[in-house]
Amino acid sequence: MSLRKLKSWLGMDLHSEEEVVAPASFVEQVTKLDSLGLHLNPGIEPEDLEGDWDADMLAQAEPFELAYISMGGDMQREGEAVPVSDQLFLLESGSISNPGDCARIITALARISAGEVKIQNASDTLQPGASKACVSFDVAEEHLEWDVRVTDGDVDATLFTQMVELTEKLGTRGRYTSFATGDDLVIGFATPEQLARLRKETSLDIVWLE
Numbered sequence: 036m037s038l039r040k041l042k043s044w045l046g047m048d049l050h051s052e053e054e055v056v057a058p059a060s061f062v063e064q065v066t067k068l069d070s071l072g073l074h075l076n077p078g079i080e081p082e083d084l085e086g087d088w089d090a091d092m093l094a095q096a097e098p099f100e101l102a103y104i105s106m107g108g109d110m111q112r113e114g115e116a117v118p119v120s121d122q123l124f125l126l127e128s129g130s131i132s133n134p135g136d137c138a139r140i141i142t143a144l145a146r147i148s149a150g151e152v153k154i155q156n157a158s159d160t161l162q163p164g165a166s167k168a169c170v171s172f173d174v175a176e177e178h179l180e181w182d183v184r185v186t187d188g189d190v191d192a193t194l195f196t197q198m199v200e201l202t203e204k205l206g207t208r209g210r211y212t213s214f215a216t217g218d219d220l221v222i223g224f225a226t227p228e229q230l231a232r233l234r235k236e237t238s239l240d241i242v243w244l245e
Contacts, residue, residue, distance in 0.1 A: 128218035129188030
């Protein structure tokens with residue numbers, strides 16, 4: 036089956052005849068994403084996220100884009116950064132530089148997997164200014180250690196390839212998804228049906244993480 040036919044079969048054809056009618060406001064867009072299975076964590080309201088963006092950005096952005104990005108981020112609660120949603124993870128460019136940052140990625144990818152990727156004891160050997168590290172964790176009664184390269188605060192894409200391969204090994208129903216926004220990346224987790232619906236109803240170019 037060709038890639039185009041596969042995308043069409045999954046409902047991922049970008050040239051759909053149906054034009055998405057986006058909700059008018061940022062808050063309504065967050066509410067729509069909630070109806071598509073992307074839920075805010077307790078104590079966080081759609082209005083809390085709107086302040087991340089100024090009026091010009093809200094006016095110029097594509098429908099759902101800023102709402103989707105915001106839901107992948109963190110919010111300060113009692114001096115602690117807590118995830119806005121347990122279905123999305125925003126990886127900001129240049130943010131990997133300190134001990135524990137690589138392990139933070141692994142832990143976040145486990146968190147958004149709806150319990151399908153159960154990772155424990157994640158840690159890494161990353162040191163400030165280092166170009167490589169080892170990240171280790173336990174999953175499915177197995178201890179894994181992966182070498183990770185870091186360049187200008189960004190991890191090598193091999194880390195994500197290994198996580199995708201891990202989901203295949205575990206036989207998960209869902210797979211990791213990717214939405215690129217500038218130099219940053221919003222990672223999600225979805226079944227083919229969930230991804231097809233999300234793409235259709237938001238027109239966001241969300242693809243499988245590779």
